[in-house]
Amino acid sequence: MTSLSNIAFVDKTNYFFLFFRGEILYNILIEFGIPMKRVRLITLCLSGRYCVVRVGKHLSDMFPVKNGLKQGDALSPLLANFVLEYVIRRVQVN
Numbered sequence: 001m002t003s004l005s006n007i008a009f010v011d012k013t014n015y016f017f018l019f020f021r022g023e024i025l026y027n028i029l030i031e032f033g034i035p036m037k038r039v040r041l042i043t044l045c046l047s048g049r050y051c052v053v054r055v056g057k058h059l060s061d062m063f064p065v066k067n068g069l070k071q072g073d074a075l076s077p078l079l080a081n082f083v084l085e086y087v088i089r090r091v092q093v094n
Contacts, residue, residue, distance in 0.1 A: 025079060028086045042075065 025046070029039045046069070053060040069076040
């Protein structure tokens with residue numbers, strides 16, 4: 001008897017970087033039934049972020065961060081799990 005299965009691999013080196021791209025996370029949270037007030041708060045926390053890079057004693061100019069979740073943020077693993085659950089459900093349907 002032959003059995004078909006799907007295998008997915010997650011590259012954990014880019015785990016948090018890949019999951020927040022514009023409206024994608026927003027739409028996934030809505031689809032999971034997260035209340036709009038919380039979705040807006042999460043979106044607000046993830047937008048308008050800036051970073052600088054330090055090389056030795058020198059700092060770069062500030063630049064906007066448009067993709068990714070904050071590493072070390074308590075919400076990041078939870079949000080990443082929502083996205084992974086969404087992807088797993090989509091794979092199982094197809």
